[in-house]
Amino acid sequence: MICGFDYGTSNCALGVSQGSNVQLVTLEGNHTFLPSTVYALDRDLITESVGRNIQEQQAKKAFVESRRNALTRAQRARYEEDIDDNDQVLFFGREAFEEYFQWPEDGYFVKSPKSFLGGTGLRTEHINFFEDVVAAMMQNIKQRAEKQLGEEITHTVIGRPVNFQGIDAEASNRQALEILTAAGKRAGFKEIEFLYEPIAAGLDFEAKLIENKTVLVVDIGGGTTDCAMVRMGPEYVVKDDRSHDFLGHTGERVGGNDLDIRIAGKHLMPLFGMDSTLKNGLPMPTQMYWNAVTTNDVSAIATFNSMETRNQIEQLRLDASEPKLIERFLLMREEKQNYHIVRNAEEAKIALSEIIDHRVLMDYIEAGLETSITREALAKSIEPPLERMLQLMTSVIEQAGEQPDLIYMTGGSAKSPVIRDAIQQCIGNIPVLDGDHFGSVAAGLTVWSQRVFR
Template sequence: MFIGFDYGTSNCAVAIMDQGKPTLLPLEGHSTYIPSTLCAPTRESVSEHLFRHLNIAPSDVVGEQILRRSIAYNREEGIELVPEDIVFGQAALDLYLKDPRDVYYVKSPKSFLGASGLHEVQISFFEDLVCAMMANIKHTAEQQLQHTITDTVIGRPINFHGRGGDLANQQAEAILIKAAKRAGFRHIEFQFEPVAAGLEYEAALAQDQTVLVVDIGGGTTDCSLIKMGPSYRGKTDRADSLLAHSGQRVGGNDLDIYLALKKLMDHFGMSSQMVSGIKMPISQFWNPIAINNVEAQKDFYAKQNLAALNRLRQDAQEPEKLLRLIEVYNETLGYSLVRRAEEAKIALSKDDNYLVRIALLNEILEVDISRAQMVDAIESPKSKMIELVKEAVSQGGVQPDAIFMTGGSAQSPVLCQAIEQQLPNIPIVRGNDFGSVTAGLTRWAEICFK
């Protein structure tokens, strides 16, 4: 049996073909989407959980070394791991927000898969994370279907990590393949996410069109200029219909991060100065909220950085603000700050103002943000997204007949307006913002595995 598998940066979804149409399966309660999150007692618990409770062995020598060290660490800490200790999706976020200090929390591991400079140990650890999430989703789907799932088409962005090129993409695909095989899939194919979304749109077309698919997800923005319609539907070779691709690791997460940076981090000391008049180092305010950057997170939460933060507080003109930043360090609040910014972004798509409330140990910090301020804060990532739209059209050498927008961040009226301004007088068609890619992957799986 086959499924289409959208292993997304923000959410994951899977679907089967049912009576000729893709049908998404519930993955968390009644929801057909599960947030791409994992929460565990310790970082080391993931590897042990796979081996001890799911009977999933490491894929190589490095993984075996990690497993041995993980088991030894958990025994030293007195952690007796039970299956329920590893949680996923909204349950993982709820557990993290309840007490960030006492758990290990990961959001959007897909963002890191193509990162340059990863060591073998880091690559193996990300493989474990992805495998655990995929195994949970596969098991949930199989329970509902009462059938073993053996084959899958997994969606992938045009570029996993910025413009890291083939090496970054090969690294990310290798991690996904190993993780998927360990989770129990036998036959694995990939399809570009914007192409998959286009396949779902194509199913409803009565005549051929040239369509610009713009997929703005949590981690990446991907654009594909595609000829589609009845003449192309169902073909196994679509090379001639794919006119251009562009993609970069800039998505909804970046909008949240920039909004947090521009509107929240001043309250933690970013724009303040030292007694000497020297400005605060920007990295100390960027790193905690750069949740899609391995090195930034590592640098901020390193043990030696606490001493640096205390020195900044001692030398600060407004030391009370630096105390808040030290609390971010001690309480691991980076994800929480970005979450508050995400809530503001969503609210400001409809409302003119939004009051952010940040619960700290000794105060409730309130920050009022206007829609205009939000638009100004996200200008940098928004501009990168529009450049990708321009690049795809330029490469294809032809104006599209329609623009098909999909992805969670495609709901943003700010982004829609920016694309309309870039490509005026071209109709914008909206799909299922969260489900189009999954549906298209499932249609492609039917072609691959029939």
């Protein structure tokens, strides 16, 4: 069986063709998308799970040989924590969030691992671990889909951003695609192709057009914003060679996660002392606060979790004019609640797409701890990443050398009226249409899979 696989930064989705129709597979409850999260009782149990789920024997043998040290540590963790072979050790999607919220300091939680792919300066063991995280997630999603469909999935087209990272894009993209390919093979896909995510989103939209249009496709994903200018419609959809229809594309590592980080920093970190002062009247240093919420940056999180940062916070508690705020910050760090805070910011962003004032409750930190965020305040706090998104849109229009007839928006953050208003002000009075914010990329990848594997 053939599928389109949207391995997204924030969510994953998988589509298959049923006759001439594309169907998104139910992955969790009634949901056709699964949050890109995993919670493990121990980090090395992720690697162990991948090895156990590789079906092809030669591939399994090679994997076990390459991960011998991690697999030995996994066995030690099972012994020390008294984890039985039949115990559930990995949790995915919403279940992973639930486990993390309940036991943040006890297990190993990963959110949006796609954000880390293509990072510079990664050692071999880091790359191997990212391969294992991605493979574990792909194995899980493929197994869920096959259970629903009652059939093995062998071929897939996986979505990819235009650029995974901003620095040394060519090497970054090569490394990221190698990780995705290795993970996909270990998940059991026999053939893997890739397609730009904004083009995939456009293919899904094209099937609904009744006349030809030049469309600016804007895909604001969790980790990247990707734009494509595409000629599409009844005259183009029947063509096998679409290379001349794609007039330009841009992409950068700025997406919904960056908006969440800005919201968390500007609106939630002040509860932990970010905007307070020292006894000498100087402002509180802010870098440690940004490190706490920059959950899509391995080095930032490593720095925040370091002993050096802990010592810095302890010293600032003594020097602070409001030491209780710093004590709250220290407690949050010790209990590893920073991912929960960024989740609160994401929930606020989603809520403020519908309402103009949202109350954030943080009882998990301290009884009665809360704050309110207005849509207007949110708009101001996300200005820097939003400006970068708008630059990508204007750049692809310049590449194409013409204005679009309409703008097609997809991706979770594309629902925000703040973003839509900014686009209209920047690009002009061009119709803006919505796609399935969580399923259009998977649907387009499925359409393409039927072409490349037919």
